[in-house]
Amino acid sequence: MPLHPSRGPTDEQFAELVHTAWPTLYRTAVLLVHDHALAEDLVQSALARTYARWSGIRDVGAARGYARRALVTTATSWFRRRSFHGERPTAELPEVATHRDLGGGTATRVDVLAALAQLPPRQRAVVVLRFYDDLSVAETADALGVSTGTVKSQTSAALDKLRVLLGDDVDLGHPAATLPGGTHA
Template identity: 40%
Template sequence: MSFTEYVLTRGPALVRLARLLVDDAHRAEDLVQEVMARAYPRWSRIVRADQPDLYVRRMLINLNASWWRQRSSREMPADLRADTLASVEDSSAGAAERLVLWERVRLLPPQQRAVIALRYYEDLDDSRISEILGCSRTSVRTHAMRALAAMRVQLSEPEEARS
């Protein structure tokens, strides 16, 4: 598979995954663009390993973690969630529930957020997630368990307590 073919077929999915990891559409696009720029010179080696998705997803998660550590990446755009929630009121109740749920995912630590996004959005099993994150399957299950427990607590709290 050529680099161009890979970007055309997998690029949108990578942007969606990055969007779940960073909760900002513009930063997600920047993150994927940076990963693709770093992958391009190594593409022949990446393809020879016969698992380009694994390698590129790992690059995406690692670069996100390094961006998170940088001071400049902590700048946050104006909060647009109120506008998003207002537009969702016109759509189905299921869409509104999903938006609230992903709001809770956004509050998780980066590693837990990555596990949740890879497991429930990318529909990957623990073995594949552990390969991408470079940790054991037990760690993946632990991150998922802690993330789900934290989200249950968040969802059970009254709205006033969260504000």
């Protein structure tokens, strides 16, 4: 609901946004950066950017979309930094996926996450927003600040690459193939 033009949203409304949007933003961030700690940092950075603009937001209902766009643009800027792609110290060695369950035409969660991590940043963002966050082509274009044609071409290229990475047994164009979280590709 739009607010009175002379007043911005309250801190209580921002706290409510954080409370309700955090789980979705965090899941999206994990799929974008493929690291839980970085995902938490990404969500915090996106919410900090949202709060910095909070007094100028006129429609609290649109704030969740603003936060999602801040998340994606922050992730994009991180992808551009060279240090993001380098080695990072961790407390534990990552597990290597050695199994696949392709009998029913679906890849395991680990396989899909590993394949997503191999996509270029924009393709990964398009796949996550379109199929995991269930955004339309137009909503994805708006979140990424690109045209709908770019979303369509990036989606096609990403799905082609995922088919190569996951094998021909996985039909990413059919509801039998699911991304982590239960959403269909």
